Amino acid sequence: MSTLLQEIEAQIAGVKTSVAKQNVGTVREIGDGVAKIEGLTDVMLNEMIDFGNGIIGLALNLEETEVGAIILGDYTSIKEGQEVRTTGKLLQVPVGKGLLGRVVNSLGQPVDGKGPIKSDVSYPVEKIAPGIIKRKSVNQPVQTGIMAVDAMIPIGRGQRELIIGDRSTGKTTLGVDAMINQARINQAADAAGDKDTRRLYNIYVAIGQKQSNVARVVSVLEEAGAMPYTIVVVASASDSATNQYLAPFAGAAMGEWFMDNGMDALIIFDDLSKHATAYRQVSLVLKRPSGREAYPGDVFYLHSRLLERSARLGEKYGNGSLTALPIIETQLGDVSAYIPTNVISITDGQIYLETDLFYQGIRPAISVGLSVSRVGSAAQIKAMKQVAGRVKLELAQFRELAAFAQFGSDLDAKTQAQIERGKRIVEIFKQSQYKPIPIEVQVAVLWAGQNGYFDDIPVDRVKHAQAKMTDYLTNRKTDLMAKIAKEKALSDALTADLKAAVTEFKQTYK
Amino acid sequence: MKISKQARREAKQVFRICLANGTLDPNRVRQVVQHIIVQKPRGYVGILSHFERLVILEEHRRTAKVESAVPLSPELQSTVQNSLERVYGNGLNISFSQNPSLIGGMRIQVGSDVYDGSVQARLNALQESF
Numbered sequence: 001m002s003t004l005l006q007e008i009e010a011q012i013a014g015v016k017t018s019v020a021k022q023n024v025g026t027v028r029e030i031g032d033g034v035a036k037i038e039g040l041t042d043v044m045l046n047e048m049i050d051f052g053n054g055i056i057g058l059a060l061n062l063e064e065t066e067v068g069a070i071i072l073g074d075y076t077s078i079k080e081g082q083e084v085r086t087t088g089k090l091l092q093v094p095v096g097k098g099l100l101g102r103v104v105n106s107l108g109q110p111v112d113g114k115g116p117i118k119s120d121v122s123y124p125v126e127k128i129a130p131g132i133i134k135r136k137s138v139n140q141p142v143q144t145g146i147m148a149v150d151a152m153i154p155i156g157r158g159q160r161e162l163i164i165g166d167r168s169t170g171k172t173t174l175g176v177d178a179m180i181n182q183a184r185i186n187q188a189a190d191a192a193g194d195k196d197t198r199r200l201y202n203i204y205v206a207i208g209q210k211q212s213n214v215a216r217v218v219s220v221l222e223e224a225g226a227m228p229y230t231i232v233v234v235a236s237a238s239d240s241a242t243n244q245y246l247a248p249f250a251g252a253a254m255g256e257w258f259m260d261n262g263m264d265a266l267i268i269f270d271d272l273s274k275h276a277t278a279y280r281q282v283s284l285v286l287k288r289p290s291g292r293e294a295y296p297g298d299v300f301y302l303h304s305r306l307l308e309r310s311a312r313l314g315e316k317y318g319n320g321s322l323t324a325l326p327i328i329e330t331q332l333g334d335v336s337a338y339i340p341t342n343v344i345s346i347t348d349g350q351i352y353l354e355t356d357l358f359y360q361g362i363r364p365a366i367s368v369g370l371s372v373s374r375v376g377s378a379a380q381i382k383a384m385k386q387v388a389g390r391v392k393l394e395l396a397q398f399r400e401l402a403a404f405a406q407f408g409s410d411l412d413a414k415t416q417a418q419i420e421r422g423k424r425i426v427e428i429f430k431q432s433q434y435k436p437i438p439i440e441v442q443v444a445v446l447w448a449g450q451n452g453y454f455d456d457i458p459v460d461r462v463k464h465a466q467a468k469m470t471d472y473l474t475n476r477k478t479d480l481m482a483k484i485a486k487e488k489a490l491s492d493a494l495t496a497d498l499k500a501a502v503t504e505f506k507q508t509y510k
Numbered sequence: 511m512k513i514s515k516q517a518r519r520e521a522k523q524v525f526r527i528c529l530a531n532g533t534l535d536p537n538r539v540r541q542v543v544q545h546i547i548v549q550k551p552r553g554y555v556g557i558l559s560h561f562e563r564l565v566i567l568e569e570h571r572r573t574a575k576v577e578s579a580v581p582l583s584p585e586l587q588s589t590v591q592n593s594l595e596r597v598y599g600n601g602l603n604i605s606f607s608q609n610p611s612l613i614g615g616m617r618i619q620v621g622s623d624v625y626d627g628s629v630q631a632r633l634n635a636l637q638e639s640f
Contacts, residue, residue, distance in 0.1 A: 019625045019626065019627040020625075021623055021624070021625055022623070022624045022625075022626065023622050023623060023624070024619070024622050024623075024624045025622055038567075039570075039621070039622035040622055041571075041621060041622045041623075042622070042623075065563065065564070065567055
């Protein structure tokens with residue numbers, strides 16, 4: 001017994017309490033969410049700094065004698081002379097499916113009062129985008145449910161498509177519609193027990209927006225049953241600029257988790273103009289040199305590194321994707337301003353919304369001439385390509401002829417017919433908000449439009465006829481619609497069936 | 511007072527002149543300051559104040575503060591001094607002081623590195639872990 005005691009005593013005497021080395025600094029200046037800290041000789045760029053009381057900061061500026069850090073959280077309780085510590089960690093946010101259906105802030109903390117978030121995985125907020133080897137070209141569609149977009153400006157999974165327009169032209173609505181449509185497709189697949197359909201999860205990042213706007217979007221998503229497939233990241237106008245600056249990166253980290261785990265996600269940044277403004281504020285307070293319009297020199301890199309993180313991964317790397325829909329608000333339609341041109345050049349195309357069209361009643365107010373999708377056509381389903389292949393060109397021709405016809409000169413029959421057809425196509429593309437249209441219905445209606453089935457209906461009745469036709473096709477021709485959705489192409493047999501169905505409808509329609 | 515970039519650069523140069531084998535040479539510092547005051551080059555007040563700041567930071571970097579709850583025995587002091595010099599090299603200004611609020615143990619700060627083995631620090635860590 002005594003030998004055992006001696007043994008233990010010897011072991012205990014051998015144990016020394018180790019003291020870890022810490023690196024500390026002193027707060028020299030504090031204000032506007034930014035602290036200047038002296039000391040911290042071992043601090044790394046973008047490292048988290050512990051201010052005590054659960055407040056953390058991020059080291060953004062490493063200078064000769066001091067460190068500039070942004071503070072996440074309440075900076076009013078921090079005092080000059082206070083001691084701070086390095087943590088050796090990067091800023092991380094919780095990720096995973098536990099976040100679906102939740103509203104979180106830019107640190108991934110819940111703000112919806114639904115209790116703590118169940119998540120055991122965290123991702124760093126700043127992450128290097130996947131490289132060339134991991135990527136694959138875009139070849140699967142994102143069905144937005146907006147006919148004009150799916151037909152003329154198709155978006156593929158892994159694409160970055162900018163939504164740009166003046167205030168109140170329906171930019172957010174376009175994004176919300178796309179999210180609702182994904183929820184609709186996911187719900188249908190869940191109900192059918194279909195495991196093959198690739199679900200697309202939504203992440204909505206609200207940057208610098210009014211809380212009331214965010215609440216409205218959340219309630220629309222809830223009403224449409226889209227919340228179970230959606231994560232909402234909020235850094236509202238009343239949050240600090242530092243949180244607004246971090247929010248899209250936090251959202252991108254949440255999306256990357258889906259991508260890395262072989263799933264698909266759609267992220268909407270609403271909007272990046274306010275993000276650039278928040279970053280400008282942070283940079284100016286940090287006394288970084290300012291450039292054009294007082295934006296810092298790295299405002300391009302800010303957005304390029306963010307949007308570069310959306311990608312389509314190859315089969316070997318899980319086959320996941322992250323599609324980004326950044327939103328930019330222009331002033332008086334000026335797309336040649338600094339931030340809009342930056343983001344236009346980064347993205348793979350843009351959807352341009354015009355105030356004039358909006359007030360003419362053409363909603364969504366998509367300007368066909370200025371909107372492009374650089375990679376999405378590879379992802380469009382064959383049936384849509386068959387019916388919509390020439391629509392964009394025809395609409396452009398219609399615009400030109402319509403402008404020409406305003407001079408009142410007599411027109412030949414062919415031109416007249418083209419103008420009449422164009423007017424009807426414009427009508428067909430009009431769509432009310434929060435009502436996405438399934439792709440098979442889009443194909444059938446466009447086919448009818450292309451083949452002149454609306455030509456004898458007065459322009460102001462086209463919308464009515466379209467609604468009736470949609471009703472007829474979805475309720476009475478369910479099999480045909482299911483077939484189009486399944487085959488994803490209009491074979492000769494299907495075309496004949498479709499023709500018969502539409503002819504039958506025309507006979508009954510008055 | 512706003513110190514111009516030029517003044518900062520010159521102060522940095524002056525500071526480098528004062529370094530001998532990586533440590534600050536007090537005699538050179540005195541000489542340099544005397545020289546600048548006599549010569550009065552352009553923006554010399556700025557140069558001097560930035561130089562002062564650099565010297566303060568360097569001093570801070572080479573200063574070791576050893577705090578303990580109870581006075582340390584001379585043997586222990588020399589052990590601490592030796593081990594610190596082994597890590598940080600010669601030329602450290604070591605100051606020993608007492609701080610009863612530590613409750614027990616020792617807290618050593620060299621520049622911005624802190625080795626906190628005090629009871630108070632562990633209590634704080636325990637409190638944060640809850």
